[in-house]
Amino acid sequence: MKLIQIITVFTLLTCCGRINTKTEQESTNRKKEEAETSKLNLTDTTITFMWRDMKYDSTLKETFSSIFLNTDYINTMTNQEKAAIGYVSTFIGNECWWDGEANEDRSNLDCKIITALGLGYQCSEKHLGYLRKWFSGDKEVLSELQKSNCPTIPYTATSQNTFDKIVIDTKGDSISVYYEVDGTNVREQESWEWSETAYFIATTDNLKLIQKVKSDVDQEKFEITDE
Template sequence: MKLIHIIAVLTLLTSCGQVTKKADQESAVANSTEVEQIKLNLPDTTISFMWRDLKYDSTLNDSFSSIFLNMDYINTMTSQEKAAIGYVSTFIGNECWWDGEANDDRSNLDCKIITALGLGYQCSESHLGFLRKWFSTDNEVLAELGDSNCPTTPYTATIQDTFSKIVISTKEDSISVYYEASAVNMREQESWEWSETVHFFATTDNLKLIKKDKSEVKLEKFEMTEE
């Protein structure tokens, strides 16, 4: 009986040791994976992503303020940077116009920045699906990216907003997007402008919105004149 008892105790201790060793190994793997996901080494850079300048229209024989994009940067940007710019650009107009006639469900709105990022039409599954993937752990952003919150506003709308400039900065595991924007309400004859910096924490798999630093909104009234 004593020999059987000793064998049983040794077996139990060996089993416990194996379980503990396995748990330690799994914990080490998990910690290693976590470090691998978080550790980034984005360069310390500040890049002008979008700006405005006059563009000549030969059909109208006149020049108009138009959006210009840094295509060299777009062709080399990381997915994290694309998601940061894509998120900010989702909610402010960027020369959006219908691809042909507007669909009944407004599903064919072509926005200059969203298209240049390769995300398809504004509010499409290609567009929102990409952002939801990158912000999959940020519940507040996911709520913002709901289908009912995504604007489909062409640049001829009575009430509209648009960018004046966008600058993106990166350093290690942080990304910040600074932009200047303006808006107009033709019906109320009001215009306003503001700027904002949106800060993100980036991992190899996800982005998380950390904070937004928004300036005061400058509101002005204007009068429509007939020529």
């Protein structure tokens, strides 16, 4: 009888030890995650980064729909937020135009958002190199950021996409970028629009794209008339 009691007590102590060890490990992991998050220096915010409004062009003496950027936010944004917006802005037009005459290798395309983020010309090594650094652990994004995949499309192109709005949301170690896009193909007399949200997880020195959620694309035809 005493032997059975000893075995029972030993079994209970062993189980309790395992539970305590597991609980301690979970607590340690949780504290580690909280410590890593605190090092991120990210502030929970929802910011409208880019929007459109009408702007008068004194040279052309016409009023056009133009891109406006939240410069106050740009001056205070973290590298993780900068990389998230830089990534989505790489593949959508944002008032891109040549700095002077276009180079033969198309290496002097000035895009409003990429330039405002301090990343130089569209598809330059400064631009792509910065994003590759921050997405160094994301193989799929790195494959997208190859020079051969980077578009150099000026705003006068026959077929193009452009942003209508960008909103960035930061919470803990999560960053999401919501954007609205419209596009046109003048030759085919077609237009389209859609919205998309890109979700990222941030660490102190890296960013990973988790998923993109895209709406249906709304397409329609239009006619060009001579006035």
